[in-house]
Amino acid sequence: MDMQPIVRVRKLNAWFGAAHAVKNVSLEVEPHSVTAIIGPSGCGKSTFIRCLNRLHEEVPDARAHGEVFLGDTNIYGEGIDPVVIRRKIGMVFQKPNPFPAASVFDNVAAGLKLAGIRKKALLMERVERSLRHAALWDEVKAKLGSPGMSLSGGQLQRLCIARALAVEPSVLLMDEPTSALDPIATKKIEELIVNLRKEVTIIIVTHNMQQAARISDRTAFLLLGELIEFGATSEIFTVPKEKQTEAYITGKFG
Amino acid sequence: MALDMVAQRCILPFRRLLKRKGDPFQMCWPRIDPLFSFTLKVIALGVFAFLALIAFFLFYSAWPAILRFGWEFLRTSTWDPVKEIFGALPVIYGTVISSLFAVAIAAPLSVGIALFLNELSPRKIATPIGFLVEMLAAIPSVVYGLWGIFVLAPWLGDVVQPFLGKWLGALPLFQGPPYGVGMLAAIIILAIMITPTISSISKEVFQAIPRSDREAALALGATRWEMMKLSVLGRARAGIFGAVILGLGRALGETMAVTMVIGNRSEISASLFAPGQTMASVIANEYAEATSDLHVAALAEIGLVLFGVTFLINAIARLIIWKVAQVKVTR
Numbered sequence: 089m090d091m092q093p094i095v096r097v098r099k100l101n102a103w104f105g106a107a108h109a110v111k112n113v114s115l116e117v118e119p120h121s122v123t124a125i126i127g128p129s130g131c132g133k134s135t136f137i138r139c140l141n142r143l144h145e146e147v148p149d150a151r152a153h154g155e156v157f158l159g160d161t162n163i164y165g166e167g168i169d170p171v172v173i174r175r176k177i178g179m180v181f182q183k184p185n186p187f188p189a190a191s192v193f194d195n196v197a198a199g200l201k202l203a204g205i206r207k208k209a210l211l212m213e214r215v216e217r218s219l220r221h222a223a224l225w226d227e228v229k230a231k232l233g234s235p236g237m238s239l240s241g242g243q244l245q246r247l248c249i250a251r252a253l254a255v256e257p258s259v260l261l262m263d264e265p266t267s268a269l270d271p272i273a274t275k276k277i278e279e280l281i282v283n284l285r286k287e288v289t290i291i292i293v294t295h296n297m298q299q300a301a302r303i304s305d306r307t308a309f310l311l312l313g314e315l316i317e318f319g320a321t322s323e324i325f326t327v328p329k330e331k332q333t334e335a336y337i338t339g340k341f342g
Numbered sequence: 343m344a345l346d347m348v349a350q351r352c353i354l355p356f357r358r359l360l361k362r363k364g365d366p367f368q369m370c371w372p373r374i375d376p377l378f379s380f381t382l383k384v385i386a387l388g389v390f391a392f393l394a395l396i397a398f399f400l401f402y403s404a405w406p407a408i409l410r411f412g413w414e415f416l417r418t419s420t421w422d423p424v425k426e427i428f429g430a431l432p433v434i435y436g437t438v439i440s441s442l443f444a445v446a447i448a449a450p451l452s453v454g455i456a457l458f459l460n461e462l463s464p465r466k467i468a469t470p471i472g473f474l475v476e477m478l479a480a481i482p483s484v485v486y487g488l489w490g491i492f493v494l495a496p497w498l499g500d501v502v503q504p505f506l507g508k509w510l511g512a513l514p515l516f517q518g519p520p521y522g523v524g525m526l527a528a529i530i531i532l533a534i535m536i537t538p539t540i541s542s543i544s545k546e547v548f549q550a551i552p553r554s555d556r557e558a559a560l561a562l563g564a565t566r567w568e569m570m571k572l573s574v575l576g577r578a579r580a581g582i583f584g585a586v587i588l589g590l591g592r593a594l595g596e597t598m599a600v601t602m603v604i605g606n607r608s609e610i611s612a613s614l615f616a617p618g619q620t621m622a623s624v625i626a627n628e629y630a631e632a633t634s635d636l637h638v639a640a641l642a643e644i645g646l647v648l649f650g651v652t653f654l655i656n657a658i659a660r661l662i663i664w665k666v667a668q669v670k671v672t673r
Contacts, residue, residue, distance in 0.1 A: 143557060146556075171563050171564070174563040175563030181558070185555055185557070187555075187558065187577075199563065202564050203563065252562070
């Protein structure tokens, strides 16, 4: 792939109070690819992707510094409204977090309504398309009006994916999206991620190395907030360049 | 018979305990356990008994009035201790109106305070302000009453009521001479007094909402306000409702401050400027001077009604909260 990178991270640093969680990370992500971020617990991988849609700074005492370009825009540039950025960069969380009081339909339509779309027909069309993209349409088309919370855990996570896709983001961030799910639901989401690549660029944090190997094109290995190695997934898992990467993927720590 | 049972349950375990000093593990837990659970049972059932006793006492004291007036007591408006004619409608009306208006003022204010403290203000400001709001609940109500008499009522009479009368005088609510002291003063005092209750409970409800719920909205590109609407208020509805009802409960029973500013006239008036009286204030005002048995019984019956009304309101509120909560927990 020799396309222009869609996300370029330059010397990104992030802190929680005095704790330096992400240290000088730089990497580039190509459009329509799946990039996996792996590393042991507490290595800063979640913090890292939460910096990519400026969600990190919503935590009290947290701050981030550096450059993250989405296309040509530095999202940490002056006068950039994080609200606008978050409409272009969707996010799926570790635990499914649908809006509890809202129906299936309203959950998916929430982002569209925030963006000011009010026309019923357009909402319906976009909701159906996102639910189809999230491979959930067939399961929920008969109960769009029932509470979102009535779905199963795996369905809820796909509902959250549909919700994120509905606003047609160019990048989708996923923070360990399957860690709360059973193996069958996990498999569905993994298939979904591979297919979604056509629609959107995906950056996924995962605790599960096999998952990274199965679904990603490129893998970044983070350790104690530093980017140790970043390259094609096939290479990272077969011929890693760094000793620490090799130690991690062969299960010597973490 | 009953005493025997108590002795058996309470003393025997100790005797057994004393006999088996050897093994510390066998000694303590299996023997103390029945005693402990029995004690807790007694305490828990004691609450029921206490409640029943209060209800019984009120009913017993009120009996002469109930016999004499029947349902007329709740339906008529004459309250004349001299002629021994007692109708409680005006004080029931006064209680309901003052409490409902107070809640109508305090609820949005309190939810706003809780939202601000929890979602908007930096911690440095939120902590002292939250503390101060909760301190409002610690002020004795007689102090509120003094403030009401010397500051609030004159201000209402001189400034607020003439102003309201001038601009909103078309409404029956704001007609009549501006006394200062009266229903409006009671409403405002009550609103101030229940604000800490509603806001601190609402704040706790908001704090219980997980961060991930808020991030769900933020990550979709919601502004702060949109996030509050989507994730916080939507989810906290039942809790806010519960907080408001608790505030209402407090307003219904509040006595001292209301007695001092409401004017204490047993009349139903559409105007908030007019003096009124509440169930609690009439009891506080007249109990010491009630000489005839019927007068005492009439006051006890008002106490019974107040007890019943607050009990009923709280019960209904709990039921609604349970229902709302169940919808959410279907997961």
